[in-house]
Amino acid sequence: MRFLTALSIAVLSWEASASPVVEKRQAAQRITINPARTYQEIDGFGFSAAFQRANLIINLPAPKQKQVLDLLFNTQNGTGFSILRNGIGSTPNSNSDYMNTILPRNPGSPNAAPQYVWDRKDSGQLWLSQQAVSYGVSTIYANAWSAPGFMKNNNNDMNGGSLCGVTGVTCSSGDWKQAYANYLVQYIKFYAQENVTVTHLAFLNEPDLTTSYASMRSNGQQATDFLKVLNPTLKEAGLGDVQIACCEGTGWNSGNQLIQEISRAGGDSLYHLATAHTYTSDFNGPLQTTKKFWQSEYSDLSSSNPWTTSWTDGLKWAGILHRAMTVGRMNGYLWWEGVQWPNPNTNEKLILIDGQNFTVAKRLWAFAGYSRYIRPGAYRIDATGGNLQTSAYLNKDGTIVVVILNTGNNAANVQLAGITAASAESYVTDNTRDMGSQAVTVASDGSVSGAVPARSLVTFRITV
Ligand SMILES: *[C@@H]1O[C@H](CO)[C@@H](O)[C@H](O)[C@H]1NC(C)=O
Numbered sequence: 017m018r019f020l021t022a023l024s025i026a027v028l029s030w031e032a033s034a035s036p037v038v039e040k041r042q043a044a045q046r047i048t049i050n051p052a053r054t055y056q057e058i059d060g061f062g063f064s065a066a067f068q069r070a071n072l073i074i075n076l077p078a079p080k081q082k083q084v085l086d087l088l089f090n091t092q093n094g095t096g097f098s099i100l101r102n103g104i105g106s107t108p109n110s111n112s113d114y115m116n117t118i119l120p121r122n123p124g125s126p127n128a129a130p131q132y133v134w135d136r137k138d139s140g141q142l143w144l145s146q147q148a149v150s151y152g153v154s155t156i157y158a159n160a161w162s163a164p165g166f167m168k169n170n171n172n173d174m175n176g177g178s179l180c181g182v183t184g185v186t187c188s189s190g191d192w193k194q195a196y197a198n199y200l201v202q203y204i205k206f207y208a209q210e211n212v213t214v215t216h217l218a219f220l221n222e223p224d225l226t227t228s229y230a231s232m233r234s235n236g237q238q239a240t241d242f243l244k245v246l247n248p249t250l251k252e253a254g255l256g257d258v259q260i261a262c263c264e265g266t267g268w269n270s271g272n273q274l275i276q277e278i279s280r281a282g283g284d285s286l287y288h289l290a291t292a293h294t295y296t297s298d299f300n301g302p303l304q305t306t307k308k309f310w311q312s313e314y315s316d317l318s319s320s321n322p323w324t325t326s327w328t329d330g331l332k333w334a335g336i337l338h339r340a341m342t343v344g345r346m347n348g349y350l351w352w353e354g355v356q357w358p359n360p361n362t363n364e365k366l367i368l369i370d371g372q373n374f375t376v377a378k379r380l381w382a383f384a385g386y387s388r389y390i391r392p393g394a395y396r397i398d399a400t401g402g403n404l405q406t407s408a409y410l411n412k413d414g415t416i417v418v419v420i421l422n423t424g425n426n427a428a429n430v431q432l433a434g435i436t437a438a439s440a441e442s443y444v445t446d447n448t449r450d451m452g453s454q455a456v457t458v459a460s461d462g463s464v465s466g467a468v469p470a471r472s473l474v475t476f477r478i479t480v
C-alpha cells in the first residue's frame with residue numbers, strides 16, 4: 017500500500033456507512049496489465065502536410081520553426097509523430113495550394129520517354145521529410161491523390177476521372193497503367209536521391225469521391241488492374257520493400273468495400289497495407305482484412321466548428337484514439353493536416369500557423385499521450401479492470417506504456433498490477449497541463465500507482 021502515502025489531496029472521498037461518516041481515501045482502481053496477451057502491432061501515429069502546408073513551417077522564423085518541429089516530432093517533449101504522409105503531386109503548376117507533379121508535360125503517348133522534373137521541394141514536403149528523418153521518423157508514406165491529367169479519361173488531375181487502361185476505362189491516348197507505375201517509382205527515386213526512404217506508397221486517395229481538387233476514381237477491380245502493374249514494377253526497380261497501401265476510402269465503409277472488391281478481383285497478394293479514412297463513416301471495428309491497416313486521414317473539417325484550442329476538444333480526440341486502438345485495433349492512426357493557415361479557420365489542423373506566429377490546439381497533446389511513448393513496433397497488450405478508458409502497449413525496448421483517459425469530473429487513482437516495474441514515469445494532459453510530469457509510485461511488489469485527474473489523459477511509461 018505504499019502508493020497511499022503518495023496520494024494527493026484531490027483523492028479524498030466521503031463514504032456513508034452504518035457507523036458515523038468516516039473520511040476515506042479513494043480506493044485505487046486496480047488495472048491488471050498482461051504483456052503476454054498481445055493484440056495489434058503499432059506502426060505509429062502520423063499526420064500530413066500535403067497541399068503546400070509544409071511551406072507554412074518552412075516560412076516561419078527559425079526559432080519558431082524549431083518549436084513547431086519539436087511539437088510534431090520530438091519524442092522528449094513533443095508529440096513524437098512517427099509517420100509522415102506526403103501527397104504525390106499531380107498538378108502541372110503550384111498555383112493556389114496545388115501539389116505540382118514531377119511530370120508536368122504530357123510525353124504524348126504512354127510509351128514515349130517521360131521528362132521528369134524534380135524541383136527538390138515537392139511542395140515543401142521534401143524538407144519536412146528530411147526534418148522528420150532527422151528526428152528519427154522512419155515511416156514516410158507517399159500517397160498520390162491522382163495520376164497526372166493526361167493519364168486519365170477526363171484529361172484533368174482534378175474532378176475525378178479514372179486511369180486510362182483499367183477495367184471499363186478506354187482512352188484514345190492508350191493504356192497508361194505502366195506509365196503511372198513508372199512515374200510513382202520515379203518519385204520514390206527522387207526522394208532516395210535526397211536520402212529520404214519512402215517506405216509506403218499509395219496510388220489512390222478517396223477514390224469513391226470526386227472533388228474539385230486532385231481526385232481520381234477507382235473501384236476495387238480497377239485498383240487490382242493497376243496493382244498488377246505496380247507491384248512487379250516496384251520489384252523490378254529494386255523497391256520491393258516499399259509497402260503498397262490501398263485504397264484510402266473516404267469512410268470506413270467505402271474503405272472496407274474497396275478492399276473486399278480487391279479480394280474478389282484476386283488482388284490480395286498485390287498490396288501490403290489497407291487504409292481508410294473515417295469522414296463519411298466511422299469505424300465500428302477493425303477493417304475486414306488480415307493485413308495491417310491504418311486510419312490514414314481524419315479531422316474535423318466542419319466549417320461550423322470554428323478553430324478551437326480547447327481541452328474539451330482534446331478530450332474528444334483522446335477518446336477517438338482510445339477507441340481506434342481498442343475497438344478499431346488499428347496498426348496506425350493518422351491525423352489530417354499537422355499545420356494549416358487561418359483561412360478558413362477550421363479544425364483540420366493541430367497547429368495554426370498565421371504567418372510568423374503559431375498556436376497549438378490541445379488535441380495535439382491528446383495525440384502526444386499516445387504517440388510520444390508508444391513507439392513503432394510496439395504491441396498493444398491486455399489491460400483489464402477499473403472504469404477508465406485504458407489501453408496498454410509493450411515497446412520493442414521492453415518498456416510498457418499505459419494510457420488512461422478519464423473523461424469524468426472525478427479524480428481517480430490507479431494501481432497498475434501484473435507487472436514488475438523497476439521505475440515509472442507519468443505524464444498528464446488536462447486543462448492546464450500538456451504532458452506534464454506527475455508523481456508516480458512503484459510499490460515493493462512492482463505495481464505502479466498514480467493519479468488520473470478529472471478530465472485528463474495520463475500516460476504511464478514503465479521500465480520493467
Ligand atoms: C525540446 O527538446 C529539444 C531538444 O531535443 C530542445 O531543443 C527544445 O528546446 C525542447 N523544447 C521545449 C519546449 O522544452
Ligand SMILES: *[C@@H]1O[C@H](CO)[C@@H](O)[C@H](O)[C@H]1NC(C)=O
Nearest residue numbers: 136146207208209210211212
Ligand atoms: C546523402 O547522403 C550521402 C552520404 O551520407 C551524402 O554524401 C549526400 O550528400 C547526401 N545527399 C543529400 C542530398 O543530402
Ligand SMILES: *[C@@H]1O[C@H](CO)[C@@H](O)[C@H](O)[C@H]1NC(C)=O
Nearest residue numbers: 080358369370371372373374
Ligand atoms: C506575430 O507576432 C509578432 C511578434 O510577436 C507580432 O508583432 C505580430 O502582430 C503577430 N502577428 C499576428 C498576425 O498575430
